[in-house]
Amino acid sequence: MMEKFELDPDLQEEIRAKVFGDGFMKLVQSVRRGGVNFRISLRPVMIGGEKRFQAEMVDGGNVQVKNLAPGDVPAGLDEILAQKGARDLHLMCGDGDLHVRVTRKGRAHVSRSGKMERKVSVLPHDRVKNLPLEAFDSSALLRVTGIADGSGAIRASMRGKYNQVNEFLRMVAGTVKPADPEAGFVAVDCGCGKAYLTLALYFYLRSAMGLKRVSVIGVDRRGDVIGAARKMAEQLDVSDEVRFIESDLAKVELEKANLVVSLHACDTATDEALAKGVEWKAEYVLSAPCCQHELQSHMSKERNADFAGLLRQSILRERFATF
Numbered sequence: 131m132m133e134k135f136e137l138d139p140d141l142q143e144e145i146r147a148k149v150f151g152d153g154f155m156k157l158v159q160s161v162r163r164g165g166v167n168f169r170i171s172l173r174p175v176m177i178g179g180e181k182r183f184q185a186e187m188v189d190g191g192n193v194q195v196k197n198l199a200p201g202d203v204p205a206g207l208d209e210i211l212a213q214k215g216a217r218d219l220h221l222m223c224g225d226g227d228l229h230v231r232v233t234r235k236g237r238a239h240v241s242r243s244g245k246m247e248r249k250v251s252v253l254p255h256d257r258v259k260n261l262p263l264e265a266f267d268s269s270a271l272l273r274v275t276g277i278a279d280g281s282g283a284i285r286a287s288m289r290g291k292y293n294q295v296n297e298f299l300r301m302v303a304g305t306v307k308p309a310d311p312e313a314g315f316v317a318v319d320c321g322c323g324k325a326y327l328t329l330a331l332y333f334y335l336r337s338a339m340g341l342k343r344v345s346v347i348g349v350d351r352r353g354d355v356i357g358a359a360r361k362m363a364e365q366l367d368v369s370d371e372v373r374f375i376e377s378d379l380a381k382v383e384l385e386k387a388n389l390v391v392s393l394h395a396c397d398t399a400t401d402e403a404l405a406k407g408v409e410w411k412a413e414y415v416l417s418a419p420c421c422q423h424e425l426q427s428h429m430s431k432e433r434n435a436d437f438a439g440l441l442r443q444s445i446l447r448e449r450f451a452t453f
């Protein structure tokens with residue numbers, strides 16, 4: 131005797147067979163509980179050349195991602211199938227879709243699309259490569275950092291940050307050429323702020339460049355942004371690989387870093403990042419400077435008559451200091 135809300139065992143078997151079959155693209159289940167939408171999705175992804183299954187749980191506004199090894203998927207799928215309550219399940223495969231709608235009374239309505247011939251690919255290099263953030267599966271990263279909205283579209287207010295991160299990763303792609311992708315690789319983001327670049331850098335080095343043993347450290351002196359960054363790393367299931375240190379840059383001591391980056395680290399923080407790159411014996415130091423207020427204060431047009439034309443206007447003075 132089946133319990134209320136339980137899916138028919140044959141239907142469950144059909145779903146399991148499709149998820150473990152070659153044509154599996156994505157499974158999404160939405161449940162509405164107490165006025166809050168809970169959505170879980172599962173799809174195959176390639177991470178550093180290995181096949182994984184990415185489970186994304188959205189509970190109201192909270193997003194949590196887990197990258198499951200294939201062996202952990204059966205238990206995860208059983209949990210999804212065992213969920214109770216009114217829900218919608220949508221299974222997408224290369225040869226067609228399956229919809230299951232479970233009503234509030236617990237009745238399941240099943241519908242199937244016609245036969246399809248969709249190309250199924252989970253290889254990152256099949257994706258558009260013009261933008262570094264499109265060279266790997268960045269959808270969870272963009273959603274969790276708030277660069278994209280719940281539907282995956284880049285928010286208008288975050289377009290500038292999206293472009294900055296892409297440009298920075300382009301620089302990384304053109305510069306960082308580790309001899310051995312299996313060797314440990316440590317990157318430090320100085321003045322990481324809300325960790326847009328820190329987290330993107332981790333996924334880019336790991337998933338797009340295929341470095342197997344990457345760890346990334348974000349440093350910022352503001353406790354609030356470090357707290358938020360740690361939470362995002364947890365949500366993305368990478369808190370062992372991406373760590374955050376709340377500290378003034380000058381006080382951070384490390385034996386060695388391979389790559390030191392800073393993106394708009396304000397005032398003298400860019401100079402401190404460069405100094406740390408030398409101290410930590412980094413092979414690569416990449417920095418997009420910021421306002422350089424301290425330097426600007428020494429750049430009066432009276433004391434630098436030769437550059438008076440450049441120093442008169444604040445915007446020109448700022449750009450001049452940056453260079």
Ligand SMILES: C[S@@+](CC[C@H](N)C(=O)[O-])C[C@H]1O[C@@H](n2cnc3c(N)ncnc32)[C@H](O)[C@@H]1O
Pocket residue numbers: 320321322323324325326327349350351352355377378379380392393394395396398399402420
């Ligand atoms: C303009 S924000 C840029 C944040 C981030 N890199 C980005 O592009 O989104 C600069 C960050 O540098 C941090 N910062 C400035 N000086 C610092 C210092 N000396 N040590 C650590 N963090 C510093 C600030 O707290 C701030 O979060």
